[in-house]
Amino acid sequence: MINKNKTAIITGGLGGIGIEITKLFYKRKYNIIIVDNKINSAFKKVIFNKTNTKNTILYKKVDLSNRKSIKNLFINLKNQYSNIDVLINCAGIQHVDPVESFPDTKWEQILNVNLSSSFYTSKYVLPLMKKNKWGRIINISSVHGQVASINKSAYVASKHGMIGLTKTIALETAKIPITCNVICPGWVNTLLVSKQITQRAKKNNTSKMKEEFKLLKE
Ligand SMILES: NC(=O)c1ccc[n+]([C@@H]2O[C@H](COP(=O)([O-])OP(=O)(O)OC[C@H]3O[C@@H](n4cnc5c(N)ncnc54)[C@H](O)[C@@H]3O)[C@@H](O)[C@H]2O)c1
Numbered sequence: 242m243i244n245k246n247k248t249a250i251i252t253g254g255l256g257g258i259g260i261e262i263t264k265l266f267y268k269r270k271y272n273i274i275i276v277d278n279k280i281n282s283a284f285k286k287v288i289f290n291k292t293n294t295k296n297t298i299l300y301k302k303v304d305l306s307n308r309k310s311i312k313n314l315f316i317n318l319k320n321q322y323s324n325i326d327v328l329i330n331c332a333g334i335q336h337v338d339p340v341e342s343f344p345d346t347k348w349e350q351i352l353n354v355n356l357s358s359s360f361y362t363s364k365y366v367l368p369l370m371k372k373n374k375w376g377r378i379i380n381i382s383s384v385h386g387q388v389a390s391i392n393k394s395a396y397v398a399s400k401h402g403m404i405g406l407t408k409t410i411a412l413e414t415a416k417i418p419i420t421c422n423v424i425c426p427g428w429v430n431t432l433l434v435s436k437q438i439t440q441r442a443k444k445n446n447t448s449k450m451k452e453e454f455k456l457l458k459e
Contacts (some may be wrong), residue, residue, distance in 0.1 A: 250328045
């Protein structure tokens with residue numbers, strides 16, 4: 242069994258926002274379980290720049306669009322960890338197209354990664370949190386959980402759904418020391434955003450800076 246520190250699962254923990262959450266929780270002596278489907282250099286930096294050896298970082302390569310993989314992840318974690326205290330659902334993807342030409346596969350993939358994965362991680366973590374009589378679930382939605390933008394139907398729908406899911410879990414756990422909250426960030430310059438800027442600059446034959454300004458106005 243792993244040490245007695247608190248343990249946090251961070252999905253998308255290798256992404257632009259996720260890696261910062263990872264670093265913060267690691268500094269605060271949490272054992273970290275990063276659930277992502279890629280390895281990047283930022284992860285290696287986090288691992289090699291460790292300042293203490295009291296807490297651990299574990300990387301689990303999981304495709305969060307696959308509910309069976311999520312179930313298997315939790316079956317394995319249950320055997321390894323006596324407590325999972327914090328779950329942060331941060332993984333997310335984007336695709337931009339008008340509804341009538343939005344690829345079906347992209348719609349399904351975005352709903353699966355951005356919304357359904359958080360349903361499944363919550364479903365499997367809640368019994369573990371209830372056993373330990375404590376838990377925190379933090380969902381990363383977006384300003385697009387509250388307002389829409391054109392051409393982002395799947396993202397906007399998934400992020401609105403994330404808020405509804407959060408409210409429901411918060412009500413279902415209201416009488417026990419488990420909370421479920423949602424955060425709705427505005428623009429953060431990560432890969433998720435820079436990809437959109439590059440695509441738009443190419444499509445409109447303009448500069449990335451112009452597209453950045455246009456994007457900020459939406
Ligand atoms: N960047 C922004 O401006 C912004 C604004 C509001 C909300 N958000 C939300 O914040 C969260 C993090 O976004 P980010 O900007 O850091 O993006 P990012 O692209 O840098 O990180 C997303 C992470 O999710 C992981 N991921 C994607 N698909 C996956 C899959 N199928 N299985 C496992 N992991 C998968 C990626 O590997 C990546 O590490 C997302 O939910 C995003 O919607 C971002």
